[in-house]
Amino acid sequence: xxxxxxxxxxxxxxxxxxxxxxxxxxxxxxxxxxxxxxxxxxxxxxxxxxxxxxxxxxxxxxxxxxxxxxxxxxxxxxxxxxxxxxxxxxxxxxxxxxxxxxxxxxxxxxxxxxxxxxxxxxxxxxxxxxxxxxxxxxxxxxxxxxxxxxxxxxxxxxxxxxxxxxxxxxxxxxxxxxxxxxxxxxxxxxxxxxxxxxxxxxxxxxxxxxxxxxxxxxxxxxxxxxxxxxxxxxxxxxxxxxxxxxxxxxxxxxxxxxxxxxxxxxxxxxxxxxxxxxxxxxxx
Amino acid sequence: xxxxxxxxxxxxxxxxxxxxxxxxxxxxxxxxxxxxxxxxxxxxxxxxxxxxxxxxxxxxxxxxxxxxxxxxxxxxxxxxxxxxxxxxxxxxxxxxxxxxxxxxxxxxxxxxxxxxxxxxxxxxxxxxxxxxxxxxxxxxxxxxxxxxxxxxxxxxxxxxxxxxxxxxxxxxxxxxxxxxxxxxxxxxxxxxxxxxxxxxxxxxxxxxxxxxxxxxxxxxxxxxxxxxxxxxxxxxxxxxxxxxxxxxxxxxxxxxxxxxxxxxxxxxxxxxxxxxxxxxxxxxxxxxxxxxx
Numbered sequence: 255x256x257x258x259x260x261x262x263x264x265x266x267x268x269x270x271x272x273x274x275x276x277x278x279x280x281x282x283x284x285x286x287x288x289x290x291x292x293x294x295x296x297x298x299x300x301x302x303x304x305x306x307x308x309x310x311x312x313x314x315x316x317x318x319x320x321x322x323x324x325x326x327x328x329x330x331x332x333x334x335x336x337x338x339x340x341x342x343x344x345x346x347x348x349x350x351x352x353x354x355x356x357x358x359x360x361x362x363x364x365x366x367x368x369x370x371x372x373x374x375x376x377x378x379x380x381x382x383x384x385x386x387x388x389x390x391x392x393x394x395x396x397x398x399x400x401x402x403x404x405x406x407x408x409x410x411x412x413x414x415x416x417x418x419x420x421x422x423x424x425x426x427x428x429x430x431x432x433x434x435x436x437x438x439x440x441x442x443x444x445x446x447x448x449x450x451x452x453x454x455x456x457x458x459x460x461x462x463x464x465x466x467x468x469x470x471x472x473x474x475x476x477x478x479x480x481x482x483x484x485x486x487x488x489x490x491x492x493x494x495x496x497x498x499x500x501x502x503x504x505x506x507x508x509x510x511x512x513x514x515x516x517x518x519x520x521x522x523x524x525x526x527x528x529x530x531x532x533x534x535x536x537x538x
Numbered sequence: 539x540x541x542x543x544x545x546x547x548x549x550x551x552x553x554x555x556x557x558x559x560x561x562x563x564x565x566x567x568x569x570x571x572x573x574x575x576x577x578x579x580x581x582x583x584x585x586x587x588x589x590x591x592x593x594x595x596x597x598x599x600x601x602x603x604x605x606x607x608x609x610x611x612x613x614x615x616x617x618x619x620x621x622x623x624x625x626x627x628x629x630x631x632x633x634x635x636x637x638x639x640x641x642x643x644x645x646x647x648x649x650x651x652x653x654x655x656x657x658x659x660x661x662x663x664x665x666x667x668x669x670x671x672x673x674x675x676x677x678x679x680x681x682x683x684x685x686x687x688x689x690x691x692x693x694x695x696x697x698x699x700x701x702x703x704x705x706x707x708x709x710x711x712x713x714x715x716x717x718x719x720x721x722x723x724x725x726x727x728x729x730x731x732x733x734x735x736x737x738x739x740x741x742x743x744x745x746x747x748x749x750x751x752x753x754x755x756x757x758x759x760x761x762x763x764x765x766x767x768x769x770x771x772x773x774x775x776x777x778x779x780x781x782x783x784x785x786x787x788x789x790x791x792x793x794x795x796x797x798x799x800x801x802x803x804x805x806x807x808x809x810x811x812x813x814x815x816x817x818x819x820x821x822x823x824x825x826x827x828x829x830x831x
Contacts, residue, residue: 257641260636268628358626361634361678363591
């Protein structure tokens with residue numbers, strides 16, 4: 255198993271370093287820019303980031319802060335999980351499928367690495383890939399938050415990256431299942447993207463209905479209909495459960511039941527993928 | 539009682555569509571030997587993959603009497619080199635071989651790899667996919683040899699490798715055999731193997747057609763093409779007429795002495811002739827199609 259992890263590290267270290275550098279530099283630039291903005295336009299957050307609650311709720315952004323950087327960080331964290339989860343899902347699918355397509359599996363089997371071990375080692379590697387990225391970004395942002403004198407907000411940071419890691423692992427387990435039966439990298443990438451996109455859209459259905467209710471109230475609509483639509487919206491909120499990525503957003507309240515359920519389903523998918531992949535045309 | 543065989547093939551069959559790639563193969567493989575399986579199709583390669591446990595047979599069984607019953611540790615003593623290059627992208631030779639050394643867990647393995655890289659003049663800092671096919675293939679050979687397996691399976695080892703380095707590789711294989719490794723080779727032609735084998739196994743239509751040691755290999759017959767004259771004079775058992783047209787004919791000549799042949803040609807009154815040798819496969823299989831007009 256350590257051979258698979260070593261080989262995947264060798265093949266993906268450049269990509270990992272590039273990703274870490276790009277995102278740490280991006281957050282650093284944001285930090286510097288936000289300091290400049292606060293210097294040039296004092297009270298920028300109060301003046302220009304006072305979005306209506308309905309827009310905030312639709313986007314799942316948390317409460318606005320006095321510091322521009324923390325607000326910008328919140329906006330960036332709406333997009334960053336989509337990118338990073340897609341990268342690791344794609345990376346996992348590609349390396350699993352490549353081993354078969356390029357017949358490099360032979361060399362791993364020469365080294366006593368069975369197919370099931372290959373699959374689990376790759377899951378471990380890509381989970382570690384995400385973990386390293388999150389730890390680096392967490393540490394960087396902890397420093398920035400402390401420099402801003404906003405230490406009391408550190409729990410938001412830890413929560414965000416902690417939950418993001420759990421949801422990434424769940425997505426990786428889904429990707430593992432896709433890769434276990436798919437033979438073409440491009441098709442697998444497409445399916446991964448659809449899994450992400452659809453779960454994202456569905457998780458937003460509840461928020462969208464809430465948004466419609468807010469609009470109706472704003473337009474002066476009154477009566478029973480508001481209560482009924484609001485009740486529907488509250489029921490639709492449960493769809494958040496099928497989009498693990500949304501759990502890490504500040505404006506979403508994800509319960510631990512969601513996470514436990516997600517991990518259990520992920521583990522079942524993991525067992526299924528091992529069964530499919532290990533049983534495919536090989537006796538070892 | 540302990541078995542004398544390293545590996546036993548019991549009625550091994552592989553079917554692809556309606557075709558039998560391997561048809562009830564029964565064969566025993568001893569320790570510390572070099573054996574070559576020769577087939578024009580891919581049945582020899584398939585047989586190696588089945589012995590190595592890389593694909594499942596549709597019927598029959600591969601037994602390892604000396605190491606049974608655990609199949610889990612098979613790969614610890616079997617190394618297989620496919621008829622292809624190593625396709626790991628973004629990986630240097632030293633990184634690939636380091637991974638092998640980690641897996642083998644033998645301090646000697648790294649030393650062997652280092653010596654072989656030097657012998658084959660391989661730059662260990664080069665990426666696997668940036669090197670020539672020959673060098674890449676040799677790296678695949680090195681990863682197998684450095685593990686010093688009990689059973690080494692080589693699929694068409696001469697492919698993509700030049701004569702000089704192939705010669706060096708053969709020396710290494712003979713050395714490995716002397717240390718107790720059994721080497722099985724899949725080949726498509728006898729004359730490409732060029733290694734002192736204990737046994738040559740000729741496969742045809744998925745079955746074992748013939749088995750020979752170096753000593754029992756048949757002498758290659760000659761095909762003599764003649765213009766003009768009387769072909770009737772060659773109608774003997776060891777001088778079979780292969781074809782006959784109005785102007786020329788061809789005969790199969792199995793005698794070792796050419797003196798008789800020259801005399802016969804003279805007696806037949808032919809005006810022109812040339813002599814060619816059969817390949818070992820044509821001789822063993824009795825396949826003269828190439829020479830028929």
